[in-house]
Amino acid sequence: MKYERELLKGVAPVVVLEILSRGRMYGYELSEAVESRSKGLLNLGRGTLYPLLYNLEAKRLIVAEWEEAENGRKRRYYSITSDGKGELARQKEQLMSLRDAIGLVFGLGGLATA
């Protein structure tokens, strides 16, 4: 299923932060993780991943550093910062609340049953 671009744009930072909250990753690894954890439903678009990472870095929500990987190659690893964790918690809460609200509107149950 392909999501609307604008819809995905709003969710993408939370998804990236969520995945990085479970451990540091380099760019390709991150894009693979997003795809696999969403069972292929979320495809951020590889091209947009790097600008997104640089924007999160600029907001001090993640940090990046070059490190040598196991295979001897240098990779740029991204990890979440404490600010990033706080932001993630806030964004997650909002998304959950949004999900419940949409559930209520669609008659799928929601907050009341949660």
Add this chain to the structure above:
Amino acid sequence: MKVFIKILKIILGIILGLLFSLLTIVGLDAILPSENPFSRARVNLWLLAVIIAGWTFFFLWLMMRWKTSLKGIQTEGIDSLPLSISELIDGIIDAMKYRRSVRAEVRQELTDHFTDALAQCADEQDKLKRAEELIGEFGDAKLLAVLIRRGKKRCRPLWKTMLVRMFQAIGILFLLLVFYVGWFFSGKPVITTNYVAELNQLVQPLADDNQNAEPLYREAAVCYKKPDVNEFDLSLRPLSSLDENELQVIEKWIVDNQKAMELIRLGTERQYYWQTYTTTTENIKKETIPSMIGIRITNLIEYKRLAQLFCWEAYFKSAKGEHKEAFEQLIMTYNFGRHVRMQNGNAMIEQLTGFGIEGMACKCMIDLLSEYVVDADILGPVQKVFTAARMQENFTVDFQSERLVLYDEIQRCYTFDRIGKEHLYVHRLKGINPNIKWEKLLTMQGIKGGLWVLFAHPNRQDTINSANQLYTLYDELTVTTPATLRTKLPKFHQQAEDILMGNVIIGSLVPSVERICDYSWQVRTSSFAVDTIISLHRYKQEKGAFPASLAALIEEGYLAEIPLDPFSDRPLIYKQTENDFILYSVGADFIDNGGQTGRNKKGKFDLWLNQGDAVFWPVQKEEPVKSQSSGKN
């Protein structure tokens, strides 16, 4: 390779810097007036160093900012990627247009990404197929480059962003300044009004040319012969204070100039004096419409010398007992001075010369009365003629010609053509104010002045308005007595300062008004004093004693009016003494010092010093100095 490129950039930066410095210096030398900081005679090393350093640093900075090709960026693994992928990466990096180090980092990261993405491919064909899919997923390279650049820019620390913005702002300001300076140094004035013609129209009365004394005076100046002894004290003093040698020199000087003196005599019989002002040959060559500042006013020194000759001759005549002739000659000299200065619109220098001649005649008349006893029968008619001449006289200073000089310079000091319109024309400023020193441009005062002239100087219309306001103020000043002006002086100075507002054109061209006006009041006071002293002597001869007060002179019809002292706004101070009297003005210090005259630095009496009174009677006599006629200056 990287080091080589850096060295090459530095060398290129220095070469370009020097080349642009050379162009700037040659260009400025061509634009600026002949004597400028770049001309061979006046080369200013500081300014040259600033220009060379400025351009060199600018080009070095530019070279450092110059993006080299991607070839210089080392990226691990990019060569093992399919060509289409490496082209995509380089397309993104090229389009990023950002710092080389950041581009190198992004290039490495994208290469790693694609290397990982293609790692699972079994064979080359599979790799190529997957590469096509990946390129599709990445989308438009240019858009991606823009997004990456934005993200990377946001990653910069705040201080770095501020620094960059600051340099950008400075760069923009510098560029604007370059354009502004270019504009400022372009354009030329357009001269539309011939103020010399206007002045000639102003000074010429509605009279025939045969009523004009000027041709006779001019001819007299041509005929004038200097005294035989070059260094000779020409200042007027009674003959009793001269030695034999001096007497001989002066007598010969008078004899040599009889023709010139006769021409002046004839001239004073004419009703008017006006001259047709012309400009110097050099001025005519340079400018189609002659400029007021180039007006040639000649002969004034000769006029002054001829007036002195008349006074000397009067001393000799009185010494022979020819008092009537002596006084008539002095009144004629007084009228000569009045002629030279009093025509409507006369140049300031002519007015000053005229005042000087009048003052000379007054002093001489008082000297004669002090040296000799002159019969009341002679003094009566003399006074009648002198009073009539004095009563017709307007002692105010006429600023009309000065006003025209200023108007003319305003039209020459502002550009009025092409794109560089309506700003100061620097070439001309240097012409009207030779005191501008290019060397001082790098001092704090010079920088302030330069910035003022560049950015804040009043424009043409404001300058015209200021000129009008200032001369209205001066017209008011010339009819205000020094005593009244004294109380208003701070206000007057403030008003003049407010009008000038750092206007370099007006500031350079306005005359020293207070001194000129003071001078006119001094001559006016002297002429009143002469009238009064003559009447006092007549009174004594006819009544047997000097009167108790000046009012008696009026009552008895010896004097038309009480002589006012403009330095006190009260009558001249008159006191009877034993067989004599004292008559004085409080003088330039405005204080009644009881009739004590000040002495100048040479120890000589000086009526109008800033100390002491201007004592007209008794005449202050210097100790006779017995010395040789030469070397007395």
